[in-house]
Amino acid sequence: MLLPPQIENEYLQHKPPLYDDERYEIGKRMISTVILCVFLIPYVTCDVMKKYKVFQNRRNKAAKAQQQEKKAVNVDTKVEKRKGKGKKNAKSNGKNTKGKEEEEEEAAATTIQEEEEEEVPEEEKVYLPWYAMPFLNTVAFLSIVMLSLTTSNNSYASRGIFQTPIFTQDECTRLIKAALQTASRNAASLTDVEKRQAQNKGILEGWHSSRHNKYPTTDLSVIDDAFTMEDRLLVEEKLNDRLVPIVERLYGVVPKALHCSDLFIVRYDANDSSLGQTSLDAHTDSSDISFNILLGSAPSDNAINFEGGGTRFYNRAKAKQVYIDIQPPIGNAIIHTGAILHEGLPITSGTRYILVGFLQFQRTNQISGQYTGLSPFASLLSVDWLSLRSLRVVSFGAEKFTIVGNLLRYWNDVYAPHFHVRLVEQGRMASSKEYREEFLKILDGAAQKAREQLERLKAFKSKQSKKKVDDEDDSVSIWFGKNDPRKVKKMEEEEKKRGNTVNYANSEF
Structure with missing residues (x-):
């Protein structure tokens, strides 16, 4: 689902590229380059060489010399054969005169010469120099690489840091309350020994600090921790309706190709740094797209009751001397590729x-195994996509690919420095709460309309086939995989209709 026309025309102050049109044009150029270098240039070159005898004299002279030597050998062989035959006939007839032998030898040579004169000379062959085709293949390959680097996936999407509203103030407050309640439930399930161990390690009760090994955060997993089904439904619905269309528009990636590998709420606490964290060191993420949404502070007060924080983005090519600091308003998301070096201030x-959240681009669905429709321009021809996959190969023992992945990421910082974009006019957004809520309402309305159209289409197909048609994508969530809250809620409602009380909230399907 793309962004509604009203959002494109009235709210976006920055227009992302039109990926479909661009990819069509670049695809035509790539195909033209291959045809030109592999087929057209060699054919025309051979035709010119044949006409003007360029680059072929030496090879043709050598070929002619070989032909002449071969003919000379053939002549001698034929003469010897004829002489032998003449001698044999002479012996049989009792005649062996010298004059007759000379006559027979001259007759044989004359006959062979007449046969050679009757032969039609072959057309001279035209040969390209040995280095021509390797050179043309290299030119074609480098041309495709250069065309790939000029695509928006490499020069725009992979380098942009995009800021846009996603949640309302009330939704942010609800998610913070949900996180605190989940932490309380986690703490209640701990034994006294586990609680003492958490205190000794400086871990807040109910929160995790070891989910990410290299760069640990004080967090709760929305996917794995004991969030309620209603909380998960809220997260899934709002991210599907608001974030996914924006990601599709910014990166040219269809929703079916998106998969969330991690979704968690992070807590930064300056009051007692021994029981939490105040910042996060500079790092890159093992994701194609990363986003963070500012939820704010404790729900007791809607005002911002914290100071500091934000995200700093570095350019590795400038040795961290060039950076961008972003401190978004509450409810705003910062969206960027995981390859950009960044830290939590x-x-x-x-x-x-x-x-x-960490989003991955997948070429085949992890559950159904079907092709997702991910464009090659966003995968095989994307520097970020290749660098991330190169770094993942390290886990299988191929350490040398670490160098490849890091070089690709460093190349991006040199080739196209990152930039910060506010998708929606920040002045009006900050001064008018109604303006932000209207922006989000339009996104929600467009998503609801799309769902209604899908339901009507399913009903029509069911009526035509006289069978119930289920949408395969309904059972696969971008955010929760098989544990789709929509599926869980539907199953619980069906059980309630039967008079059964069942809780599927933490079940796997």
């Missing part, structure tokens, strides 16, 4: 909560 007072 320290919070100086209060408590700060953010929702963080």
